[in-house]
Amino acid sequence: MMIFSIIMDIFLLAALLGRTVHTSTDHGRVRLLDSLDWRLTNSNGSVTDVIAKVPGGVFADLLANGVLSQDPLYRYNDVAYRWVSADQWTYSTTFNGQNVLNVTLNSSIKMANKYFNQSDYPIPPLCVPSDYHGECHVNYLRKMQSSFGWDWGPAFPSAGIWKSVKLIELHETLLEDIKTRTTIANSSHWLLKTDVYMKCFQKVLDGNVRVSLSADNNIVFGKERHCCNEICINDEIHVVVELLVAKTSVKTWWPNGYGDQPLYDLTAEFYSKTESQSKTVSIGFRTAELVQEAIDKNNSEKGLSFYLKINGVPIFAKGTNYIPSNVFPEKMNTKLTIEKLLTSAKYTHMNTIRVWGGGVYESDEFYHACDKLGIMVWQDMMFACAMYPSDDRFLDVVSTEVRQQIRRLQHHPSIVLWAGNNENEAALRGNWYGTQRNYTTFASDYVKLYADTIRVLVSHEDGTRSYVLSSPSNGLQSERENYVADNPYSALYGDVHYYNYEVNSWSSTFYPWTRFASEYGYQSLPSYQTLTKALNANDLYGFPSPALVHRQHLAGGYAFMMLQIEMNVPVPAKPTISDYIYLSQVVQARAIRIQTEWYRKHRNTLLEDGRGMTMGALYWQLNDVWQAPTWSSIDYDGRWKMLHYSALDFFASVIVVPELTANNLTIYFVSDVLNDLEVVLQIEIYCWSSIQPLSTITTYSLSIVKNSAQLVLNENYVSWLQTKTNKCGRLLDEIKQNCFLHTKLYYTNGTELSPSNYLFPNSFNKIAGYQDPTILISNIKQKNINEIDVELQSTGIGLFVWLNVTRTDGYFNENGFIMLNKTKTVTFTSSQNIESNFFTVEISHLKMNLTN
Known part of the structure; x- marks a missing residue:
């Protein structure tokens, strides 16, 4: 018997967040060790020999075996179950009946503290805000930064083996990665450059690499290269194959709303006298560039543009920011969840999603869905809201991570921009974490990480896309100022994040003039049905209850929410939680609509001082990881908030x-x-x-x-x-x-x-003559097994009419609307079969003449 033991201090992002080995299996060279036959044990002996699932995670395994008695997201369990993250866990399995594989995962909480204590100087922030109920020093680890707590989610520093485990028999080489580059060769052809990377186990390689392009299982173009006496350098052989592809043979990939998204299979094969392997990726033919050029060629003080150009066409980026689809990594790759979220984004006319830097490099399924749906991806590297180390150990890990992730993702036509981090330039320059006392050191660390390391790697590994060091940032102007601008929020360069909860969100007077709005948002509560899955009846009585306070991670969040509500809409004298849910969603939807329309209407406006020419509006945020007040437009259970319905209007073509x-x-x-x-x-x-x-x-x-x-x-x-x-x-x-x-x-x-x-010239607190209407359902008609028509009747103007379906998942073609006719019909669509006899709808609308 052979015993293989692997001890992991933390989840490395390079392995944890999407690193995948692809090989052919026709000669039995790959054996999957995925199964339910693994065993799980902790270091203190309180949990022994629990059945574990791989791929999976510790929390899921403990819940399945009854060690955890409740859903980790229920009530206060994010704190009550912290002991799981503080312990060391060992996964064990046997294979061939003769071998044992042990994988030990050290506590990320303890390792973060260890690295902090070993550091030459403390790297801030020293901890997350107390409202997060989180853990400290995640910036020392290459682990999902938000897993230690964030303003929109709980702290669950997870552990587990959440991707497949494979036993691979290796001979000469292992075909690992394919990169592609599509450029216009001439008026009639594309130049398709393919980089094939193979890990080698012999000094000299003798074989053949064949690259072929196919559509609908038919090969369109192909080319073969003989690799004779190729030398293995740093355990790797890099082979380049170039193809000229006639434009008449392929169609161009476009963002959603601008054209179709044709995709083609690109296959790289390696074969020799002893073995053969292949890997296939999906590609599209398009050009992409981030345009940063003088707004006024005669006056440089007016700044630079900042917009995406696809296939030579300037694109106004309409969309949102994407956080991890789940706080538990083993649940992130649920294809149904990803497709549901991204399809909902496409349905509301979005063409861009920013994958935010405090989360993860998303799964292959995520990017492929974006490819198919025409959703451009602004891809942050996984660094957010913190300073980071720049010692050799940390930079070596980061280099491996970035190289692997670019090679994994580079072929996706949906990815149009790389960014180094989220808000770290602004944090450094703005002294968010007390860095001013040692500014020179932290500025040097910043440049080493994002410019000297990541920027160099991006340039080397992917010459097809632009890279900006941070968001928000002044882009090229920040680079000219040694990568940290005096004012990273300048209206004349780059992108801006804007949050201001103390002014009236329904007034555009306060919204910034910017080249690109990459983050902005307001909180709202999720639906009542969603909250009931995480809270008990007492938690939903009185607002805000202690349990709801526990889930509010924005300091003063409920006070800000109430301020926005009271400035714009009437509030009942004795409001219930349902009232606050409805009113918070009304205010959020209207605020984001007004702000987004402000950005869209000024895409061609240029003020005398150079402000204007806005070319992007990405609101914060699309999705949720738990049932709580957040900035999302779709709640944790997949229910659309009023904001998401509003996006149907403000993102229309x-x-x-x-x-x-x-x-x-x-x-x-x-x-x-x-x-x-x-x-x-x-x-x-x-x-x-x-x-x-x-x-x-x-x-x-x-x-x-x-x-x-x-x-x-x-x-x-x-x-x-x-x-x-x-x-x-x-x-x-x-x-x-x-x-x-x-x-x-x-x-x-x-x-x-x-x-x-x-x-609406006034807030709804200051209108005259309005009489609350009676709005009733006059008819429910089954259109087909997945669709139901709901006919409404109203005695007057209905404001923000909201239809809440209580027992069936799905969405309406309109909701949260203004009703100006006595009758109106809306259609509800579900992926499930609907029976009209069990179809229940609740109606809410804004009331002015409030009585108790």
């Missing part, structure tokens, strides 16, 4: 944006369509007391310039309104109380072109 600033009315048209449009603008003026408009203004033969935003109306609001109707009042304050506008665009043939948009 063509939108109309009305706004009132002081006494000035503006209307913008925004179009992502790649051809000019002739449109009809319809503006309806409503008073709050009637479901019938006071006046309808229709303007024909208006033009929208392709792929742009344009100002089409700029008027004194009082003067303009009084030429249309005299029933709203004479003075501005009176008019704002009494009336609002409904706007929409149509094609010239009468077909709807844009979603509805509204100008």
